[in-house]
Amino acid sequence: MQRMGMVIGIAAEHIAEYKRLHAGVWPGVLERIHRSHIRNYSIFLREPENLLFGYWEYHGRDFEADMAAIAADPETQRWWRLCGPCQVPLASRQPGEHWASMASVFHVD
Structure with a gap:
């Protein structure tokens, strides 16, 4: 398992x-x-910044292929067209x- 963090701004x-959309993410x-x-x-919001x-947490074996499958999914593409202008x-x-990757510097269970 690989833990991954990313950050992006929001207008x-x-x-x-954005909150409304994520209160009802489409099942597909x-x-x-x-x-x-x-x-x-999880997605967290930091205001006023x-x-x-x-x-x-990524539990797969081929991250690039899994991300390509997400990007190729028509319903996800429609979702991104709604969320993208907010970001x-x-x-x-x-x-x-699009989201900037972050390096992990600490973890404890």
Whole structure:
């Protein structure tokens, strides 16, 4: 299992909409996430900085293939078209990233 954290900005005027969307994530999107071996997925909001912090645990064996399956899923693509305009990617993210990956520096069970 691999723990993964990521961060992205959110436009202040879209926070309420983003919360509304995530209060009722579509079952097909959740199923695709599950089939791609992602567990314990959480998103946290930090105001007033307007940052979203995402965390998940990846339990698969081929992360690139699982992420490609998520990206190719039509229902997930429709979901992203709703959520994407709310988000403000960080200028410091790596090429090809939307959410910026974070390095793990501490964990305790």
